[in-house]
Amino acid sequence: MPSNPNRPANHLHYGDNLDVLRRDIGDASVDLVYLDPPFNSNATYNILFRSPTGAQSDAQIAAFEDSWHWNDTAERAFDDVARSGNTKAFDLLNAMRAFLGDNDMMAYLAMMAVRLIELHRVLKPTGSLYLHCDPTASHYLKLLLDGVFGPENYLNEIVWRRTGAHNNARRFGPIHDVIHFVRRGPAYRHRPVFRPYSRGHVDAYFRKSDARGRYWTNAIHGAGVRQGDSGRPWRGFDPTAAKRHWAVPGDLVAALGIDPDLPQHVKLDALADAGVIDFPPPDSGGLPTYRQYLDRSPGLLLQDIWSYQPHSRGTLHDSPLAIDEDVRWLTAQGDSERLGYPTQKPVGLLERIVAASSDEGDVVLDPFCGCGTAVHAAQKLGRRWIGIDVTHLAISLIEKRMQAAFPGVAFTVEGTPKDLASAEDLARRDKYQFQWWAVSMVDAMPYGGRKKGADGGIDGIIYFKPDGKRTERALVSVKGGENVGVQMIRDLHSAMEREKAPIGVFVTKALPTAAMMKEAAAVGRFHAPATGRSYPRLQIVTLAELFRGKRPDIPYVDPGAAFRRAAREDTGRQGALL
Numbered sequence: 001m002p003s004n005p006n007r008p009a010n011h012l013h014y015g016d017n018l019d020v021l022r023r024d025i026g027d028a029s030v031d032l033v034y035l036d037p038p039f040n041s042n043a044t045y046n047i048l049f050r051s052p053t054g055a056q057s058d059a060q061i062a063a064f065e066d067s068w069h070w071n072d073t074a075e076r077a078f079d080d081v082a083r084s085g086n087t088k089a090f091d092l093l094n095a096m097r098a099f100l101g102d103n104d105m106m107a108y109l110a111m112m113a114v115r116l117i118e119l120h121r122v123l124k125p126t127g128s129l130y131l132h133c134d135p136t137a138s139h140y141l142k143l144l145l146d147g148v149f150g151p152e153n154y155l156n157e158i159v160w161r162r163t164g165a166h167n168n169a170r171r172f173g174p175i176h177d178v179i180h181f182v183r184r185g186p187a188y189r190h191r192p193v194f195r196p197y198s199r200g201h202v203d204a205y206f207r208k209s210d211a212r213g214r215y216w217t218n219a220i221h222g223a224g225v226r227q228g229d230s231g232r233p234w235r236g237f238d239p240t241a242a243k244r245h246w247a248v249p250g251d252l253v254a255a256l257g258i259d260p261d262l263p264q265h266v267k268l269d270a271l272a273d274a275g276v277i278d279f280p281p282p283d284s285g286g287l288p289t290y291r292q293y294l295d296r297s298p299g300l301l302l303q304d305i306w307s308y309q310p311h312s313r314g315t316l317h318d319s320p321l322a323i324d325e326d327v328r329w330l331t332a333q334g335d336s337e338r339l340g341y342p343t344q345k346p347v348g349l350l351e352r353i354v355a356a357s358s359d360e361g362d363v364v365l366d367p368f369c370g371c372g373t374a375v376h377a378a379q380k381l382g383r384r385w386i387g388i389d390v391t392h393l394a395i396s397l398i399e400k401r402m403q404a405a406f407p408g409v410a411f412t413v414e415g416t417p418k419d420l421a422s423a424e425d426l427a428r429r430d431k432y433q434f435q436w437w438a439v440s441m442v443d444a445m446p447y448g449g450r451k452k453g454a455d456g457g458i459d460g461i462i463y464f465k466p467d468g469k470r471t472e473r474a475l476v477s478v479k480g481g482e483n484v485g486v487q488m489i490r491d492l493h494s495a496m497e498r499e500k501a502p503i504g505v506f507v508t509k510a511l512p513t514a515a516m517m518k519e520a521a522a523v524g525r526f527h528a529p530a531t532g533r534s535y536p537r538l539q540i541v542t543l544a545e546l547f548r549g550k551r552p553d554i555p556y557v558d559p560g561a562a563f564r565r566a567a568r569e570d571t572g573r574q575g576a577l578l
């Protein structure tokens with residue numbers, strides 16, 4: 001729990017995750033890490049925003065480019081690994097550099113190596129890490145995980161079917177992602193996850209029945225010879241002769257209320273007295289088995305291939321779902337879960353991971369949190385969470401997602417401007433991140449991107465309904481510089497006329513001049529039938545006013561139009577929103 005009882009347990013951080021990890025995340029403080037780091041050289045990921053008209057999007061925003069290049073930043077990351085003290089990780093990275101050269105892939109691996117070292121540091125001894133990637137870099141990343149965590153701590157390469165088909169006549173369709181599962185150490189916490197039996201499995205195995213129901217016979221012995229009680233004969237049956245030993249399943253002991261600390265022979269006697277042991281003929285060479293009843297069977301233990309089968313409903317025993325439907329991929333169109341983030345993963349996929357490798361109240365960390373699926377799953381399952389992302393667009397999306405899905409959820413947002421000075425600092429450091437942050441402050445949909453001139457002078461759009469029904473647009477222009485003037489007001493007015501937008505909002509860091517205020521007033525007023533009021537058509541709002549709580553004066557604003565709204569979750573665990 002947080003040391004300050006008035007501070008929420010959940011945190012979103014805007015910034016480079018390496019800086020945030022080093023500055024804000026303590027040693028051995030995290031129970032579970034999930035990360036989905038982007039890599040697709042020269043590809044631009046876009047966030048798609050919903051249009052109230054029903055179109056797929058009005059604009060595509062280049063949230064970030066995952067074009068990793070070998071430059072000073074990559075060289076510094078490589079040097080950080082060299083000086084980290086983790087000689088095995090550096091030896092691997094150095095060998096990769098000798099093989100790959102100073103190219104985009106090597107830059108990505110250097111960036112990842114230094115971050116994996118930090119993630120190893122923040123994990124508790126009982127913690128584990130899941131690294132989600134595609135086959136482009138998965139083999140290199142597995143080597144890095146071996147170097148950082150040790151090959152003895154690598155547990156699984158999970159294959160997740162991420163889509164239904166990919167048509168490519170020159171190779172087999174690439175439809176899977178890889179999830180590497182590693183532990184911090186041998187004391188890691190992991191609970192088994194079971195899936196429903198198929199009807200065919202039930203019919204093939206649970207063929208016998210008695211007064212208690214359907215059952216099949218299962219082993220109460222394991223492979224290999226043991227000394228002591230588990231290796232000695234019991235009721236005339238010698239496991240050592242069969243090169244086995246007595247091993248009563250723990251779930252069977254728990255189901256029958258038998259003391260788990262009892263010797264194996266005493267447990268076996270208790271099972272026999274309960275009438276659940278089947279004895280083979282003494283001269284058959286077989287060993288006794290126990291009756292595993294269908295109604296007491298948890299299902300099939302989850303394996304390392306997670307593959308949704310969309311047309312398999314009706315094939316599972318006692319379940320209406322299709323095979324692996326809880327980890328189904330998100331369809332491109334019409335999926336109620338999809339928020340518009342192109343690399344979004346289904347909540348069910350993250351629920352599997354969070355449920356398997358953490359307990360209620362544990363801390364889940366996602367250092368590349370994107371649209372927030374991991375923190376969503378963590379909140380839903382009663383975990384504490386930390387999310388980090390390098391774009392204000394992602395942080396804004398997660399804020400709205402969590403508030404919609406978990407009304408009243410308590411969390412802090414670190415690294416975003418909290419006062420005028422920090423907003424001015426962001427404007428100096430990154431013009432576009434500043435614009436996206438300012439747009440989110442007025443509940444607008446971001447518009448345009450980093451490409452110069454692509455936005456036509458518009459940085460955001462506010463959707464509103466002046467008559468309570470018909471949707472109109474207010475155009476937002478953001479200026480973070482010191483020099484503002486009348487021409488900027490005229491440019492916004494021209495954009496309003498061109499786009500037939502009844503309202504424009506000019507957000508400025510600098511104080512507007514008297515001439516700017518006069519020019520804005522000359523644009524006139526807009527009458528809204530639903531309210532019976534008129535509103536200034538061109539409104540100027542300063543950053544200082546935004547921090548004091550002022551917002552554009554627009555009737556019936558639809559804040560949900562900027563992002564697709566997440567469905568509300570009912571967990572009963574929500575607190576008060578700060």
